[in-house]
Amino acid sequence: MAKPYDIRMSNAGIDELHTTTVIDEQGNPRDIAITGERPLTIYLDKQEIVTLMTLGTHPELLTIGYLRNQQLIDAPEDIISVQVDWEVNAAAVTTRNPDRDFSNLTAKRTVTSGCGQGTMFSHVIDSLDSLRVQCPPFSAATIYNILNQLRDYNEVYKQAGAVHGCALCNKDNIHLFIEDVGRHNAVDAIAGWMWVNHITGNDKIFYTTGRLTSEMVIKVAQMHIPLLLSRSGVTEMGLTLAKQTRIGMVARAKGRHFLVFSGKEQFIPQ
């Protein structure tokens, strides 16, 4: 594995759960854990870009992955530092091109994401051929192996619920598992980690606790990952896009059961 890019990063990940007192249906008080959720405002070379609501476990990777996926930074070597300060709920990113004016970029951006998701969507549909991967052969044993290993993760979920988990795996190991209040954040943080550490997607498997909608499939395709595994269900458009990009899609994966939705010809039952 190549040496990670030399980016000065804070290490401001927080892992805490909060405790609150509730009363149950019979009126009895009970202390329970609840999931943290806090705003993180990203400043890129001192220009405010966005505020994300996050659990806060990987704020630096989330920031980098967000800027990557929004195409506001072209290459990881452009980043000098990412400093997260929870006193002001801010992530300050400095780059080697501090004179770029993001008011234009973000105006354009918002036409794409906020007001023209259709446009973005058509673009992605148009570019799906370039995102095409090839689902490799995969066995039931591989899926069971990943599901078994994932049992040790999902810590916040087990204690407090209200989060989604995403994992980057290969057929033998879990490389990284990230939980967040929004699965988009979890995906972005994993994309940030891959970018900073020169990790390619073509031999990986992506796991999520969340549903496989069109947006999830597009994000995974953009990471060049050929096999997608979910504890939840799929939508029809998610499935259509998976077939078009030749991503293998395994869903409703829980315990000893799962269903193969695409890449069926690559599946090796035990």
Next chain:
Amino acid sequence: MAKPYDIRMSNAGIDELHTTTVIDEQGNPRDIAITGERPLTIYLDKQEIVTLMTLGTHPELLTIGYLRNQQLIDAPEDIISVQVDWEVNAAAVTTRNPDRDFSNLTAKRTVTSGCGQGTMFSHVIDSLDSLRVQCPPFSAATIYNILNQLRDYNEVYKQAGAVHGCALCNKDNIHLFIEDVGRHNAVDAIAGWMWVNHITGNDKIFYTTGRLTSEMVIKVAQMHIPLLLSRSGVTEMGLTLAKQTRIGMVARAKGRHFLVFSGKEQFIPQ
């Protein structure tokens, strides 16, 4: 109940599930239902506003509620017609003020939603006092009654998963239950229905299958609904905002169990 506003609306709601053939973990083929998901591009007086990914059951109400919540339409009486055409995946809205230029509005909009969620967020925090409601007394019997009635809904979820459901209730009845691939769509569609039918929120209860994050609590506060019920968990910020706006919050509500997170002093156990 006042007469609904006289808006010419298509009736293009679709309810269909799709069927696909999957193979299970042992390699056996199986036909299962999956959730539809399709793009709907909203044109307001011929200007493209946004594309939403939706299940498609209530496209007209979703369109109206989206435009209301984005503050792109000020009053329901301004709307002449909402025509949805799935041949082109479009919702065409005509208003009595066709000369407004939305390129400015949407630029501003996207600064708020796409690139300045922080700004929106601070605004909302600043205006929380004006959104304050008063959670009414509520009993365990009321919660059980709603949960019992909801069993007859959630049809798409039961068959295909991959959707969230939201319901507008009072203490005796379910007024409206809407499922969608994004719970934001379901909330928007309910907001559209309330707007068109002169329905006020102050005597209502809002139910969702989804988690109670900050965003959900803010949306419910904006609808002036004082009691929020969820099958899922809560986040810490969701809880903080509920306490601040005095919304009663009941979560993890399933079967015979639920937990009261805020409005505890208003709760009447059996």
